[in-house]
Amino acid sequence: MEQLLFYIFAGILLFAATMVISVRNPVHAALFLVLAFFNAAIIWVLAGAEFLGIALVVVYVGAVMVLFLFVLMMLDINTAPLREGFARYLPVGLLVALLMAVQLGAVILSERAELIGGTIPEPAADVNNIQAIGGVLYTVYVYPFEIAAVILLLAIVAAISLTLRRRGGTHQQDVAKQLSARPEERVRMVKGMSGSSEARRENQ
Amino acid sequence: MSFEMPQFSLALPEMWLLAATCGVLLVDLFSRDPQRTLTFYLTQFSLLVTAAIALGSHWGIAEITFSGHYVADSLSGVLKAAVALLAALALAYTRPYLRPRGLLQGEFYLLALFATQGMLVIASGGSLLSLYMGLELLSLSLYALVAYHRDSRQAAEAAMKYFVLGALASGILLYGMSMVYGATASLELARIAEVAAQTDDPLLLLFGMTFMLVGVAFKLGAAPFHAWVPDVYQGAPTPVTLFLSTAPKVAAVALFLRLLVDGLGPLHDQLQPMLLLLAVVSLLLGNLAAIVQTNFKRLLAYSAIAHAGFIMVGFSAGTDAGHAAALFYTIAYGIMAAAAFGLLTVLSRSGFEAEEIADLRGLNERHPVYAGVLLLVMVSMTGIPGTIGFYAKYLVLKSAVEAGLIPLAILAVVAAVIGAFYYLRVLKVAYFDRPAEGEQSAELPRPGASAAVRGVLLVNGAAVLVLGIFPERLIALCQAALGL
Numbered sequence: 001m002e003q004l005l006f007y008i009f010a011g012i013l014l015f016a017a018t019m020v021i022s023v024r025n026p027v028h029a030a031l032f033l034v035l036a037f038f039n040a041a042i043i044w045v046l047a048g049a050e051f052l053g054i055a056l057v058v059v060y061v062g063a064v065m066v067l068f069l070f071v072l073m074m075l076d077i078n079t080a081p082l083r084e085g086f087a088r089y090l091p092v093g094l095l096v097a098l099l100m101a102v103q104l105g106a107v108i109l110s111e112r113a114e115l116i117g118g119t120i121p122e123p124a125a126d127v128n129n130i131q132a133i134g135g136v137l138y139t140v141y142v143y144p145f146e147i148a149a150v151i152l153l154l155a156i157v158a159a160i161s162l163t164l165r166r167r168g169g170t171h172q173q174d175v176a177k178q179l180s181a182r183p184e185e186r187v188r189m190v191k192g193m194s195g196s197s198e199a200r201r202e203n204q
Numbered sequence: 205m206s207f208e209m210p211q212f213s214l215a216l217p218e219m220w221l222l223a224a225t226c227g228v229l230l231v232d233l234f235s236r237d238p239q240r241t242l243t244f245y246l247t248q249f250s251l252l253v254t255a256a257i258a259l260g261s262h263w264g265i266a267e268i269t270f271s272g273h274y275v276a277d278s279l280s281g282v283l284k285a286a287v288a289l290l291a292a293l294a295l296a297y298t299r300p301y302l303r304p305r306g307l308l309q310g311e312f313y314l315l316a317l318f319a320t321q322g323m324l325v326i327a328s329g330g331s332l333l334s335l336y337m338g339l340e341l342l343s344l345s346l347y348a349l350v351a352y353h354r355d356s357r358q359a360a361e362a363a364m365k366y367f368v369l370g371a372l373a374s375g376i377l378l379y380g381m382s383m384v385y386g387a388t389a390s391l392e393l394a395r396i397a398e399v400a401a402q403t404d405d406p407l408l409l410l411f412g413m414t415f416m417l418v419g420v421a422f423k424l425g426a427a428p429f430h431a432w433v434p435d436v437y438q439g440a441p442t443p444v445t446l447f448l449s450t451a452p453k454v455a456a457v458a459l460f461l462r463l464l465v466d467g468l469g470p471l472h473d474q475l476q477p478m479l480l481l482l483a484v485v486s487l488l489l490g491n492l493a494a495i496v497q498t499n500f501k502r503l504l505a506y507s508a509i510a511h512a513g514f515i516m517v518g519f520s521a522g523t524d525a526g527h528a529a530a531l532f533y534t535i536a537y538g539i540m541a542a543a544a545f546g547l548l549t550v551l552s553r554s555g556f557e558a559e560e561i562a563d564l565r566g567l568n569e570r571h572p573v574y575a576g577v578l579l580l581v582m583v584s585m586t587g588i589p590g591t592i593g594f595y596a597k598y599l600v601l602k603s604a605v606e607a608g609l610i611p612l613a614i615l616a617v618v619a620a621v622i623g624a625f626y627y628l629r630v631l632k633v634a635y636f637d638r639p640a641e642g643e644q645s646a647e648l649p650r651p652g653a654s655a656a657v658r659g660v661l662l663v664n665g666a667a668v669l670v671l672g673i674f675p676e677r678l679i680a681l682c683q684a685a686l687g688l
Contacts, residue, residue: 139207139271140271141271141333142210143210143215143270143271143273143274143334144273144333144337147337147338147341148337150318150341151340151341151344153318154315154318154341154344154345154348157229157314157315157318158311158345158347158348161309161311161312161314161315161348162348162351162352162354165354
């Protein structure tokens with residue numbers, strides 16, 4: 001049963017991965033990538049690594065790919081030039097693909113194949129994945145974990161310092177300015193024709 | 205699963221610097237001062253305190269904590285103090301250069317502080333994981349610093365090259381680490397050293413070691429992994445080049461000492477041929493390519509490659525004396541490079557970069573004091589007695605000869621003699637050449653820096669001389685750090 005499920009999900013994964021590089025519409029390609037991530041996550045769950053599977057869905061599908069889709073939709077990429085020269089690069093691409101296939105075959109057929117063909121070790125019965133990771137993440141690996149947090153802080157500072165520009169013409173909000181606005185600066189009361197459309201026009 | 209509560213007090217330098225960085229971040233956020241005076245002085249203060257804490261708390265102990273991820277010993281104390289002091293020295297030059305170019309923002313100092321934090325982590329890295337994390341922290345800050353001048357095409361190009369090659373080098377280093385982990389089943393350097401000393405089939409370890417050496421050589425800028433050095437040194441804004449050529453060099457040496465001495469030291473016999481190759485190629489390529497340069501920053505970049513070759517000579521010896529000599533050489537180089545690039549920042553002004561060698565023509569007539577500093581630095585980089593550069597070269601060569609590497613020592617001396625040519629040519633331009641006909645003296649560099657920064661430059665230049673005459677204490681410190 002588990003094997004059957006594995007082959008189904010692996011098949012969908014391969015199909016989705018192929019579609020990522022073959023569909024014309026980049027948004028569709030991104031959606032197929034989501035499907036591929038999702039199936040990879042399911043395969044991890046099948047293998048007993050449920051935490052990694054969930055993390056993959058939450059981080060990649062939930063956050064990274066959504067961001068990616070936003071970027072794709074905003075950039076309006078014209079994919080036609082990217083496809084030029086497909087026939088020209090095809091021989092080299094095929095050669096590389098063939099070489100990789102041969103190397104993969106050689107490894108699988110070699111004498112030491114039992115090293116990679118091994119079975120997945122059975123997880124300990126009484127402790128699950130998340131407990132196991134949580135047990136070491138904040139104890140044995142607390143120091144690298146803290147440094148990773150510092151790296152994230154650095155990434156925020158670096159990204160902001162490299163991209164934030166204060167130039168004229170942008171419509172950015174200055175909350176302090178908005179809050180300190182007084183009614184006298186914004187609204188001028190005009191006596192007389194209150195409520196009529198002319199008064200409103202005058203006010204503007 | 206055994207877990208021992210870490211001794212948090214040992215990591216005081218890192219914790220202090222991180223807290224100080226966050227403090228500077230907050231202070232800078234609310235500061236409207238265009239001079240960034242408070243940010244600047246707080247940064248300097250936190251770096252100086254870090255140096256004091258590091259030397260004070262790590263000297264004379266040898267502890268491993270945080271489940272093997274953190275090492276606190278005399279070496280880490282000296283490395284951290286050197287890194288923090290060199291970073292403070294490098295940052296001292298930055299304000300007069302950044303201000304007129306509209307680059308003076310608090311982020312510059314924050315990125316430098318994060319880079320320093322990364323270097324501290326490397327200095328006391330006890331496992332492959334913490335070393336790698338420290339290196340990434342350092343590298344990411346440096347990429348951002350090189351790209352800091354966003355409107356400069358040159359800087360953008362340099363940053364792109366640095367980033368792509370740097371990411372590749374990190375990947376190679378990580379690949380080597382994965383091999384070593386596969387061979388030893390441990391991330392801890394102490395455990396790796398045990399396994400490496402006992403193993404009778406070190407093939408996988410050697411494989412991993414080679415890749416790790418490539419990664420370290422890249423970070424140090426040793427040939428043939430030097431491709432990024434000239435472009436990045438030339439393209440980055442001068443204060444960034446200044447920072448890049450001082451403290452991160454010490455961090456690269458720290459990375460070598462931790463990874464390939466603490467971790468894979470037992471395999472030094474197999475490592476030595478590779479180190480010899482790196483040393484020879486760096487010495488020859490750096491010194492020969494520097495001869496034809498007309499841009500002073502590019503010349504200093506090639507000279508940095510040659511100096512990396514000298515550091516490699518110290519490593520090839522493989523003895524504690526050799527490592528101490530390499531450490532001393534790196535610190536000495538940091539002081540000299542700070543003065544050389546500091547001079548360039550002082551001579552530059554808005555809209556004018558004093559970076560061609562030709563810009564130095566007639567410097568002696570215009571500013572004899574700066575010419576004097578240039579003289580000291582160039583003489584010291586050549587390795588003439590009386591300056592710190594002489595003792596650096598002397599110790600490295602002595603350790604190489606003691607280890608029986610006499611041909612390498614001879615080659616290094618020959619390379620140094622070749623190097624003397626281009627260092628002395630810079631002095632000839634500064635002292636004996638006249639500005640070209642019809643050139644207004646107003647077009648030539650005139651210092652735009654404040655008196656304080658000029659004072660820093662003078663002290664830095666004097667340090668090259670004073671440490672050259674009384675080097676004993678610094679040498680003794682470096683040797684004691686390695687247990688001599």
